[in-house]
Structure formats: C-alpha cells, structure tokens
Amino acid sequence: xxxxxxxxxxxxxxxxxIFFDHVGHFIRDPDAASKALRRVGFATTPISIQVDPDGxxxxxxxxxxxxxxxFRRGYIEALFKTAETPLGxxxxxxxxxxxxxxxxxxxxxxxxxxxxxxxxxxxxxRPLVRMQRxxxxxxxxxxxxxxxxxxxxxVMAEGRIQILAHHTEATVWQPRWLNHPNGATxxxxxVITTAEPGEAALRYSRFLxxxxxxxxxxxxxxxxxxxxxxxxxxxxxxxAPGLVVPSLPFIGLYAVAVExxxxxxxxxxSNGVVFARRAGSILVRFPExxxxxxxxxxxxxxxxxWRR
Numbered sequence: 080x081x082x083x084x085x086x087x088x089x090x091x092x093x094x095x096x097i098f099f100d101h102v103g104h105f106i107r108d109p110d111a112a113s114k115a116l117r118r119v120g121f122a123t124t125p126i127s128i129q130v131d132p133d134g135x136x137x138x139x140x141x142x143x144x145x146x147x148x149x150f151r152r153g154y155i156e157a158l159f160k161t162a163e164t165p166l167g168x169x170x171x172x173x174x175x176x177x178x179x180x181x182x183x184x185x186x187x188x189x190x191x192x193x194x195x196x197x198x199x200x201x202x203x204x205r206p207l208v209r210m211q212r213x214x215x216x217x218x219x220x221x222x223x224x225x226x227x228x229x230x231x232x233x234v235m236a237e238g239r240i241q242i243l244a245h246h247t248e249a250t251v252w253q254p255r256w257l258n259h260p261n262g263a264t265x266x267x268x269x270v271i272t273t274a275e276p277g278e279a280a281l282r283y284s285r286f287l288x289x290x291x292x293x294x295x296x297x298x299x300x301x302x303x304x305x306x307x308x309x310x311x312x313x314x315x316x317x318x319a320p321g322l323v324v325p326s327l328p329f330i331g332l333y334a335v336a337v338e339x340x341x342x343x344x345x346x347x348x349s350n351g352v353v354f355a356r357r358a359g360s361i362l363v364r365f366p367e368x369x370x371x372x373x374x375x376x377x378x379x380x381x382x383x384x385w386r387r
Contacts, residue, residue, distance in 0.1 A: 087304055090151070091186060095187075097287055099269060101154045101266065102156065102184075103145075104158065105170050105370070109159045114368070115367075118352060120260040122148060124148075128144040129212045142160060143160060145157060150257065150263060152264065154251075179330070180238070182238055187242055194242075202285075203231040208227045224247050227241055228243065267383065268386075269332075272330075276310055280298035296384070297310040297311065297385075322364070332374075340376070340377075343361055
C-alpha cells in the first residue's frame with residue numbers, strides 16, 4: 080500500500096463522508112484510449128455500454144460507454160459516445176472544447192440526501208438517475224449499479240460535476256483489476272484551472288458542503304478523501320510547465336498515488352513514455368488519445384506541489 084497519508088483506505092464513504100471518487104476523460108475512440116492508458120501502465124477494464132433501466136424491465140441507452148482503470152481508492156474513466164441522446168450530445172459539445180477530462184465525480188452514501196440538500200441551497204438539479212452497466216466478472220456477467228445526482232447544464236461551468244452513490248462495490252472494484260504495472264493505487268487530488276479560483280472554490284464548497292480555504296497555490300476544498308485545488312493558468316504552469324490550456328475553465332491535472340516512484344519510472348522508460356521527475360513527483364502528459372492534460376504521480380501526498 081502506498082504511503083499516501085490522511086486518506087481512508089475504504090473504497091466508499093460512510094455516514095456523511097464525501098470522497099473524490101473518479102474523473103472522466105471524454106474521448107472519441109475507446110480502443111485507442113485503452114491502449115494509451117495501458118502504455119502509461121494502467122490496467123484497463125473491457126469496454127462497457129451504460130444503460131438506464133426504464134422501470135418496466137427494459138433498458139434505454141444513456142448515450143455513453145466507458146473503459147476504466149480501477150484503483151484501491153477511486154478510478155479513472157474514459158467515456159465515449161454510443162447513441163444520440165442528451166448525454167451523448169453533451170459529450171460531443173465538451174469534446175468540441177477539448178478532448179480530455181470533463182467529469183469529476185464525488186461519492187456519498189446517500190445520493191438522494193445530497194439531491195435534497197442541493198435543491199435547498201439554490202442549485203438547479205436534474206432528477207436522480209439510476210444507471211447501470213453490464214460488467215464481466217470471474218463468475219459471469221453482473222450489473223454495476225449507481226445513483227447519480229447531476230445539476231443542470233451550465234451550473235458548473237467546469238464540466239459534468241456530479242455526486243453519486245455506488246450500490247455494487249464488489250462488482251465495480253474487482254481485485255483482478257486493482258494491480259497496475261505502473262504501481263498506481265489511487266486518486267489523490269484534482270486541479271481545476273480557472274480565471275477566478277476564489278469564486279470556483281466557494282461554489283464547490285456549497286456544492287460539496289465542505290469549507291473552502293486559501294493556500295499558497297490558490298484555493299482548496301478538502302474532502303474526507305481527496306482535495307480539489309483551484310489555480311490560475313499561471314500557477315498551473317508552475318506545476319505542469321508547457322501544458323497548453325485549451326480554454327477556461329480547464330480540468331487538466333490530477334494526482335495519482337503509486338507504490339514506488341522507481342517502479343513507475345522503470346515502466347515509463349520501458350514503454351518510451353516521456354516524463355519529468357522532480358521533488359518527489361513524476362509528471363506525465365496525457366497521451367493524445369485521452370486528451371489534453373497531465374498526471375502527477377506521487378508516493379506521498381506531501382510531495383504534491385500545492386500541498387507543500
């Protein structure tokens with residue numbers, strides 16, 4: 080287990096906890112994205128098509144499918160369009176801005192309670208959605224089920240920012256998918272670049288029901304597991320020199336914990352992946368197949384530049 084301190088080892092939250100659960104890359108080609116993720120050292124799951132039960136025993140396509148890299152804490156998702164639905168059209172519109180991360184999801188035990196809370200605090204919310212997707216397990220095909228709470232388009236300018244509750248932990252986080260050649264063990268922090276970090280931090284504070292604070296890098300919202308760091312484009316360049324900001328706001332950087340920096344470096348070198356190692360972290364640009372942005376890998380959260 081990596082030495083990421085201060086984060087619970089549990090996969091899902093309890094009571095009133097809220098976790099940084101996963102990020103979603105909006106991509107065009109799932110096969111190419113899977114190969115790119117594997118080149119960096121992530122073990123990817125098979126392609127899955129998401130559906131919405133219609134209440135009468137049938138299923139409606141949501142308009143998206145995914146491939147994932149599952150961690151001991153959280154996961155990475157690469158989403159692609161599967162049908163002409165509102166959700167599929169949202170994906171198209173986001174990719175028109177830039178290909179990359181447009182989704183950040185935060186997990187709670189009770190999505191309905193989060194929905195009621197947001198309704199009372201002035202957020203325009205959509206009806207709760209109960210989604211599912213077929214998942215191959217070692218014992219056969221099973222269903223991954225989750226309830227998703229989303230706000231109306233435009234309420235969160237950064238992208239598809241959502242709160243969800245997982246109902247099938249064992250199906251989603253299968254042990255066979257949790258070991259990665261690059262030693263990845265979990266999501267740590269998300270960095271959002273914006274022209275107004277203070278405004279964004281206060282809005283996310285209301286959305287997540289957690290206080291915002293100032294730090295040396297800008298503004299931060301600390302959760303029960305993980306943090307959201309808000310920075311200006313100038314500050315992002317300090318963390319990821321040369322990274323192009325395609326438009327603002329931009330979800331272009333997030334942190335992943337690894338078991339060993341040396342193991343990660345050996346894997347990257349053996350696969351010809353360009354990286355930069357400095358001060359306890361390794362920066363890797365996203366392959367083109369998964370969009371614009373970068374990962375920052377650490378063994379210790381204190382080595383993240385915004386946490387120092």
